Amino acid sequence: MIQFLIIESTPQYTAKERAEGINRELWRLSIPESEEMPNQVTQKVFSEVTHPTTGQVALMGDFDYEIVRYHDGSMVDISKLISYISENTSQVEIDLLSQYVMNTPKFPFRNILPSVSVVISLKQAELDGWFQEPIE
Amino acid sequence: MRNYADKLLQEVFDALDGSITYGGDPVPVFTSVGMAKDEPYYVLIDSTEGGDWGPVDRFGFDGSLTLQVVTKFDDGYSSRKPVENIADQVYNLLAPEVNSVIDLSPTFSMTVWELENSYIDVSLVQTEKAVRCIIRFHYYIEEVIGAKQLSLLLSQAFTTAATSTGAVSLSVAFAQAFVTSAIQTGAWELSTSLSQSFTTTATASGGTSLSLGLVQSFTTTADGTRGIPLSAALSQSFTTTATSTGLHELSMSASQAFTTTATATGAFALSMAASQSYTTTATATVGSSLLIDTYTGAALAYSFRRLATAITDVARVRETGGNTEQDFSETEINDGTLTTFTGSNDGATTKMYQQADSPVYGDMIQSSSSAQPLIVSAGSLNTVNSKGAAKFNGSSQYLIDDSVGGVANLTGKDFTMYVVFRSQSTVGNNGVLNEVRNIQDSARTVVYSDTRTSSFLLSNDGLDGTARLSNFSSQQPTSTNRQFTLVKDGSNFYAYAEGVLIDSHTPVALTGTDTFFEIGRQKVGLVYFGGHFCEVLIYPTVHSPATRAAIEANQISYWGV
Numbered sequence: 001m002i003q004f005l006i007i008e009s010t011p012q013y014t015a016k017e018r019a020e021g022i023n024r025e026l027w028r029l030s031i032p033e034s035e036e037m038p039n040q041v042t043q044k045v046f047s048e049v050t051h052p053t054t055g056q057v058a059l060m061g062d063f064d065y066e067i068v069r070y071h072d073g074s075m076v077d078i079s080k081l082i083s084y085i086s087e088n089t090s091q092v093e094i095d096l097l098s099q100y101v102m103n104t105p106k107f108p109f110r111n112i113l114p115s116v117s118v119v120i121s122l123k124q125a126e127l128d129g130w131f132q133e134p135i136e
Numbered sequence: 137m138r139n140y141a142d143k144l145l146q147e148v149f150d151a152l153d154g155s156i157t158y159g160g161d162p163v164p165v166f167t168s169v170g171m172a173k174d175e176p177y178y179v180l181i182d183s184t185e186g187g188d189w190g191p192v193d194r195f196g197f198d199g200s201l202t203l204q205v206v207t208k209f210d211d212g213y214s215s216r217k218p219v220e221n222i223a224d225q226v227y228n229l230l231a232p233e234v235n236s237v238i239d240l241s242p243t244f245s246m247t248v249w250e251l252e253n254s255y256i257d258v259s260l261v262q263t264e265k266a267v268r269c270i271i272r273f274h275y276y277i278e279e280v281i282g283a284k285q286l287s288l289l290l291s292q293a294f295t296t297a298a299t300s301t302g303a304v305s306l307s308v309a310f311a312q313a314f315v316t317s318a319i320q321t322g323a324w325e326l327s328t329s330l331s332q333s334f335t336t337t338a339t340a341s342g343g344t345s346l347s348l349g350l351v352q353s354f355t356t357t358a359d360g361t362r363g364i365p366l367s368a369a370l371s372q373s374f375t376t377t378a379t380s381t382g383l384h385e386l387s388m389s390a391s392q393a394f395t396t397t398a399t400a401t402g403a404f405a406l407s408m409a410a411s412q413s414y415t416t417t418a419t420a421t422v423g424s425s426l427l428i429d430t431y432t433g434a435a436l437a438y439s440f441r442r443l444a445t446a447i448t449d450v451a452r453v454r455e456t457g458g459n460t461e462q463d464f465s466e467t468e469i470n471d472g473t474l475t476t477f478t479g480s481n482d483g484a485t486t487k488m489y490q491q492a493d494s495p496v497y498g499d500m501i502q503s504s505s506s507a508q509p510l511i512v513s514a515g516s517l518n519t520v521n522s523k524g525a526a527k528f529n530g531s532s533q534y535l536i537d538d539s540v541g542g543v544a545n546l547t548g549k550d551f552t553m554y555v556v557f558r559s560q561s562t563v564g565n566n567g568v569l570n571e572v573r574n575i576q577d578s579a580r581t582v583v584y585s586d587t588r589t590s591s592f593l594l595s596n597d598g599l600d601g602t603a604r605l606s607n608f609s610s611q612q613p614t615s616t617n618r619q620f621t622l623v624k625d626g627s628n629f630y631a632y633a634e635g636v637l638i639d640s641h642t643p644v645a646l647t648g649t650d651t652f653f654e655i656g657r658q659k660v661g662l663v664y665f666g667g668h669f670c671e672v673l674i675y676p677t678v679h680s681p682a683t684r685a686a687i688e689a690n691q692i693s694y695w696g697v
Contacts, residue, residue, distance in 0.1 A: 031460075039461075045505050046504050
């Protein structure tokens with residue numbers, strides 16, 4: 001099931017910068033930057049969509065998609081991911097998130113969504129004007 | 137030449153001895169006159185005389201056998217009656233029927249045996265002390281040198297070879313039956329020496345497809361029936377090969393029957409020497425012979441097979457265990473290299489390389505891991521016609537041109553597009569190829585199928601439906617390999633399914649501004665393709681019917697449409 005995670009801007013990042021950062025750092029959980037191969041195509045986990053009129057940005061995809069954490073957990077740096085999602089997220093929740101990621105080799109993305117996240121369905125996204133043209 | 141006389145005399149003696157009587161007493165039979173000097177009545181198997189004739193393998197004897205029937209009288213008065221009685225018995229016992237009493241087999245064969253004289257009237261000599269009757273039989277005896285030998289020397293070579301060099305994929309299916317038999321009926325020896333070799337070879341390397349279907353039967357029979365010298369020397373070679381030189385696929389179906397039969401019936405010699413050869417050769421040599429090498433000028437070409445000799449790797453795949461990526465050629469996709477790379481994990485398609493010789497697009501890529509179509513699922517290669525092809529999930533997976541703006545180079549131009557895919561009935565059926573805005577004046581979407589309307593849209597502006605090719609409703613591809621061609625020629629579109637025109641259409645004006653190309657998604661986030669995608673080519677020109685037919689045939693053949 002395709003869903004939209006609405007990414008808001010923060011004083012530190014624009015919505016686009018946050019979306020790109022979260023998306024990229026999610027991928028870094030699977031393969032650290034130091035281990036990345038030359039010419040590697042995969043750089044993120046989900047598609048990014050920009051609202052045609054409001055400029056909002058969303059991550060779009062199946063949030064049941066399983067993220068495979070890098071086999072050597074000690075090489076995984078979660079700090080950058082936390083820096084992108086920490087706005088409006090409590091420290092307790094961030095600590096729990098970090099602990100979960102470091103101790104779980106494979107997990108669906110929805111398990112690490114912060115409680116304050118705004119997730120909408122594909123149909124709602126259409127109604128909210130995320131697409132220039134209606135679904136036929 | 138063998139001695140037949142002793143055998144003949146023995147056979148006659150055996151036929152007569154103990155079988156002749158006179159007045160209740162046995163009449164002895166002798167082969168030497170010395171043994172009969174004291175007997176009042178006797179039969180003397182006197183002599184044989186005659187000549188030989190014929191070639192070495194059919195040596196014969198023509199002669200006479202003489203018998204005497206003798207009766208002796210001491211009182212000076214003789215009678216013909218005893219001799220006539222005994223002579224009749226002899227004649228009846230040696231009735232002139234060939235081989236009925238005198239059997240000279242297996243070394244000789246008596247073909248004539250007949251009474252040569254009138255023994256009672258002419259050949260009877262009477263004196264006061266004896267009456268003597270001469271009985272002569274004429275005979276014809278054949279010595280059959282080699283007649284009891286049936287020799288078969290069969291040397292048979294059977295070779296089927298299919299060789300391809302270059303970018304060729306070769307598929308060979310051979311069903312071959314090979315039977316050699318030698319049958320002998322009767323009293324003759326049969327010697328069979330069979331030397332047989334049978335080889336089937338199929339070799340393929342490269343990227344063109346070579347298909348051989350051979351059904352071959354090979355039978356050699358030698359049959360000798362009683363008394364016949366049969367000599368068969370058969371030298372047989374049978375070769376089938378398939379070769380293709382040039383640009384196209386080679387398909388060869390050969391049904392070949394080869395039969396050599398030697399049969400002898402009757403009393404004569406049969407000599408047969410057969411030298412037979414049968415050769416079919418086909419060879420595929422692919423150098424500069426791939427599809428785009430032949431049909432140049434492609435603006436877009438993405439495929440999981442090699443379309444141009446300038447291209448080696450056709451796709452890049454990520455294994456979902458350790459998330460490493462690697463490029464793969466067509467051969468490596470299909471020969472197990474790819475599945476060795478993925479192990480039991482999925483193989484996600486991160487890139488399809490642009491193979492066009494005049495590209496206005498870049499490679500098709502997907503940098504988001506969750507949106508990458510799978511060419512390997514849990515260690516198993518996803519295939520169409522047994523060839524690797526990526527499978528899209530119908531909900532989130534697609535590939536996108538990574539050269540933003542490239543599509544604009546085709547704005548307003550005529551074009552010919554060829555696409556092969558296999559929709560999955562249970563998922564999506566949507567958005568095979570999308571967002572080719574500005575390629576044509578009106579079409580928003582080039583190819584996609586729409587489950588909601590149960591129609592398959594090859595050209596649609598995506599808004600008012602006026603550009604739909606309505607006849608596609610009958611072309612809904614579910615779990616079926618399909619090949620479609622779309623031609624924009626001036627103000628008309630022509631749609632072909634597997635080479636057959638299924639609709640034509642006058643497009644409406646295009647208002648869209650997108651400048652990217654996608655495979656597997658109709659438009660952002662909405663309508664996705666579910667099924668296997670094989671390949672697509674776009675030429676910025678209108679192909680002739682002959683060229684279109686050739687490319688369609690190539691796609692249909694390779695992908696098993």
